[in-house]
Amino acid sequence: MLEVTNLHAKVADVENGEILRGLNMTVNPGEVHAIMGPNGGGKSTFANVLAGRTDYEVTGGDIKLDGESIIELAPDERSHKGIFLAFQYPAEIPGVRPWQFMKAALDAQKEARGEKKLSVREFSKLFDAKVKQVKINPDLMKRSLNEGFSGGEKKRNEMLQLATLEPRLAVLDETDSGLDVDAMRIVAESVNALRSPDRSFILVTHYNRLLHHIVPDVVHVLVKGQLVQTGGPELAVEIERDGYKRFMPEPAAAGA
Amino acid sequence: MTSSKTPPSSISRETDLSGMEYRWGFVTDVESDMAPKGLNEDTVRFISAKKNEPEWLLEWRLRAYKHWLKLEANDAEPTWAKVKYPAIDYQDMYYYSAPRSKDAAPKSMDEVDPELLEAFEKLGVPLHERQKLAGVAVDAVFDSVSVATTFADKLEELGIIFCSFNEAVQKHPELVKKYLGSVVPYTDNFFATLNSAVFSDGSFAYIPPGVKCPIELMTYFRINTEGSGQFERTLIVADKGASVSYLEGCTAPVRKTSQLHAAVVELVALDDSEIKYSTVQNWFPGTKEGVGGVYNFVTKRGRADDRAKISWTQVETGSAITWKYPSVILKGDDSVGEFYSVALANNHQQADTGTKMIHMGRNTKSTIVAKGISAGFGQNTYRGQVKIMPGAENATNHTQCDSLLIGDKCGAHTVPYIEVQNPTARLEHEASTSKVSDEQLFYLMQRGISEEEAHHMIITGWSRDVIRELPFEFAMEASQLLKVSLEGAVG
Numbered sequence: 001m002l003e004v005t006n007l008h009a010k011v012a013d014v015e016n017g018e019i020l021r022g023l024n025m026t027v028n029p030g031e032v033h034a035i036m037g038p039n040g041g042g043k044s045t046f047a048n049v050l051a052g053r054t055d056y057e058v059t060g061g062d063i064k065l066d067g068e069s070i071i072e073l074a075p076d077e078r079s080h081k082g083i084f085l086a087f088q089y090p091a092e093i094p095g096v097r098p099w100q101f102m103k104a105a106l107d108a109q110k111e112a113r114g115e116k117k118l119s120v121r122e123f124s125k126l127f128d129a130k131v132k133q134v135k136i137n138p139d140l141m142k143r144s145l146n147e148g149f150s151g152g153e154k155k156r157n158e159m160l161q162l163a164t165l166e167p168r169l170a171v172l173d174e175t176d177s178g179l180d181v182d183a184m185r186i187v188a189e190s191v192n193a194l195r196s197p198d199r200s201f202i203l204v205t206h207y208n209r210l211l212h213h214i215v216p217d218v219v220h221v222l223v224k225g226q227l228v229q230t231g232g233p234e235l236a237v238e239i240e241r242d243g244y245k246r247f248m249p250e251p252a253a254a255g256a
Numbered sequence: 257m258t259s260s261k262t263p264p265s266s267i268s269r270e271t272d273l274s275g276m277e278y279r280w281g282f283v284t285d286v287e288s289d290m291a292p293k294g295l296n297e298d299t300v301r302f303i304s305a306k307k308n309e310p311e312w313l314l315e316w317r318l319r320a321y322k323h324w325l326k327l328e329a330n331d332a333e334p335t336w337a338k339v340k341y342p343a344i345d346y347q348d349m350y351y352y353s354a355p356r357s358k359d360a361a362p363k364s365m366d367e368v369d370p371e372l373l374e375a376f377e378k379l380g381v382p383l384h385e386r387q388k389l390a391g392v393a394v395d396a397v398f399d400s401v402s403v404a405t406t407f408a409d410k411l412e413e414l415g416i417i418f419c420s421f422n423e424a425v426q427k428h429p430e431l432v433k434k435y436l437g438s439v440v441p442y443t444d445n446f447f448a449t450l451n452s453a454v455f456s457d458g459s460f461a462y463i464p465p466g467v468k469c470p471i472e473l474m475t476y477f478r479i480n481t482e483g484s485g486q487f488e489r490t491l492i493v494a495d496k497g498a499s500v501s502y503l504e505g506c507t508a509p510v511r512k513t514s515q516l517h518a519a520v521v522e523l524v525a526l527d528d529s530e531i532k533y534s535t536v537q538n539w540f541p542g543t544k545e546g547v548g549g550v551y552n553f554v555t556k557r558g559r560a561d562d563r564a565k566i567s568w569t570q571v572e573t574g575s576a577i578t579w580k581y582p583s584v585i586l587k588g589d590d591s592v593g594e595f596y597s598v599a600l601a602n603n604h605q606q607a608d609t610g611t612k613m614i615h616m617g618r619n620t621k622s623t624i625v626a627k628g629i630s631a632g633f634g635q636n637t638y639r640g641q642v643k644i645m646p647g648a649e650n651a652t653n654h655t656q657c658d659s660l661l662i663g664d665k666c667g668a669h670t671v672p673y674i675e676v677q678n679p680t681a682r683l684e685h686e687a688s689t690s691k692v693s694d695e696q697l698f699y700l701m702q703r704g705i706s707e708e709e710a711h712h713m714i715i716t717g718w719s720r721d722v723i724r725e726l727p728f729e730f731a732m733e734a735s736q737l738l739k740v741s742l743e744g745a746v747g
Contacts, residue, residue, distance in 0.1 A: 051698075051702050052702075053698055054694075054698070055694065055698075074701065074707070075698060075701040075702050076701040076702075076704050076705060076706050076707070076710075078702075079701070079702055079703055079704035080704055084702075084703075085702050087699065087702075089695075090699060091693070091695040091696045091698075091699040092696075093696055093699070093700070093713070093714060093717055094717055094718055094720075095716070095717030095718055095719070095720030095721070096713055096714070096716075096717035096720075100713075101700070101703070101713070102703075104705055104709065104713065105700075105703035105704045105705055106704075108703075108704040108705050108706065108709070109704040112704065144717065145717075161703065165703065165704075
């Protein structure tokens with residue numbers, strides 16, 4: 001489904017400072033991949049580059065979805081192809097209601113795919129069901145999007161959007177950071193409920209905590225812009241026990 | 257300039273994004289009955305005679321005209337606003353034009369000139385549709401003469417008068433005489449004085465004591481004849497305990513030459529009454545290069561008596577220059593004044609707009625929410641006055657001024673005047689300036705929303721506190737207008 005080859009990226013408008021330096025990864029339909037790694041390794045950059053954020057510039061390599069390169073596509077076009085990014089820090093949009101936002105988003109996606117848009121009534125029914133499913137406080141739906149939401153509420157709102165849009169590839173950028181146990185369980189339940197043979201996930205996380213609730217098929221370790229190790233769920237357990245120390249390049253350790 | 261028949265509710269995304277294109281640019285070929293060019297005493301007499309006005313009104317006009325001559329001799333045209341425009345030659349324009357069909361005033365919709373109806377269709381104001389769907393009575397002003405009034409019977413049962421200003425002069429002279437100039441005297445300011453001398457027509461509404469007007473009263477204004485000034489005169493009186501919601505929408509076709517529009521709106525809210533006045537203004541803003549466009553120099557003011565409430569809501573997306581300060585004189589105790597405004601200045605548009613809240617009565621309360629959107633080379637100024645008179649015990653005002661900047665060649669300015677003559681007053685003033693952030697755009701686009709739509713959503717959301725004050729149908733139209741007016745400025 002997703003094939004990333006030799007991906008290089010840097011912050012746009014900056015001369016040097018490559019953040020991703022030859023990243024390779026293949027995600028098959030139905031798989032859940034976890035990308036773990038120390039801070040500053042490029043995890044969030046990778047998540048944002050997949051979604052097409054223009055703050056980053058791809059300087060080499062390719063990203064293919066179903067065999068087609070998506071490098072040149074704008075964020076909305078990637079979304080139409082089924083890529084979803086759950087944000088680490090979702091933006092606040094004053095005066096825009098979550099309902100209105102999701103209706104516009106789903107309409108745009110359906111239109112791009114040549115599908116029939118939902119009527120207001122159909123969408124309301126769907127949305128209400130999803131609000132219940134992710135157990136988000138319905139009162140928040142009367143407010144402006146993310147405005148005055150707590151950290152946990154914002155993450156839950158991201159899960160609401162994930163559940164509503166039902167993407168083919170969901171990338172969760174540190175969705176577990178700053179969450180209490182209950183919120184973490186909600187996030188995990190949302191993901192697990194959506195696991196299916198044709199939907200894939202990439203979970204970007206620093207800690208193994210989330211992976212207690214969502215068991216990944218593949219675990220990668222991302223250090224200094226490259227995937228330095230790939231394994232099964234046991235790799236996450238090992239990291240939880242020993243930390244990232246053994247993956248860190250040690251200049252003085254040559255010959256060890 | 258291209259013409260388009262597309263109504264504002266169905267503007268397609270495939271339209272020209274390279275710059276502003278005015279979508280209401282077409283000229284209707286209805287023969288006009290015009291006064292000779294220029295302004296003199298004969299012009300005033302001509303207009304008054306055309307309208308078969310009583311002597312007292314002609315006298316009033318002439319007094320205004322004489323006062324205006326003095327003002328003009330003393331260079332009293334206001335210059336304090338932050339707007340620039342070439343000097344207006346008041347002798348080089350027409351002061352009166354009327355569609356010729358007006359002599360045989362239509363008794364029903366069937367009698368309305370089909371060509372006029374078609375013009376309204378082009379404006380996206382299908383009268384037939386609207387009156388059925390929205391329960392709106394339309395008093396349509398086409399180059400200053402009302403051509404159709406709907407729902408007359410229903411309103412008449414309740415004793416509500418809603419008609420053209422001229423008709424009111426003929427049928428209800430006592431009401432017109434009592435209230436005309438009572439809030440905006442003919443000496444008020446240069447443009448109001450000019451209007452008092454040469455006003456052509458406008459709307460009149462009177463709501464009897466205790467009556468709640470069951471439908472929204474609506475007027476559509478449109479400037480049609482090239483080089484003709486538009487001098488509307490609107491008077492709305494809510495008698496004791498009455499309430500009314502009044503909608504005003506404005507569109508003008510594309511013209512190369514600039515056009516002066518100097519309207520006067522007077523609102524009289526007697527004890528315990530309520531008037532809500534909503535405007536959506538999308539007059540021709542001039543070309544992308546800043547050529548032509550309407551000069552909108554308008555005086556709007558209301559007087560609120562004891563426990564009365566006056567609320568102004570405006571969405572101003574058009575005109576080359578906007579000079580407009582809808583105000584409330586809070587004369588009565590416990591009276592309330594509100595002003596909700598979104599003003600947009602794109603390309604070379606200049607908007608200098610705001611409000612005046614004059615607190616005279618005790619426990620008077622006013623709220624100001626003013627939002628300015630600047631794009632292109634647009635200059636947007638909020639100018640507002642809050643005045644607490646010595647007798648206004650426990651007066652309160654809350655003012656919120658927000659500016660949104662799009663691009664780096666536009667400007668936003670805030671000029672609040674605050675004058676407090678009573679120590680018990682409580683005033684709050686909040687101001688903010690912001691931009692549409694990349695984070696917000698990326699967030700919306702990641703969910704599948706196009707860049708243009710994302711901008712629109714963010715800007716409409718930002719304007720929501722004002723737009724939600726509009727009646728539903730108007731709110732939709734206002735939102736569409738913001739989008740169309742900003743095409744080319746975003747994305």
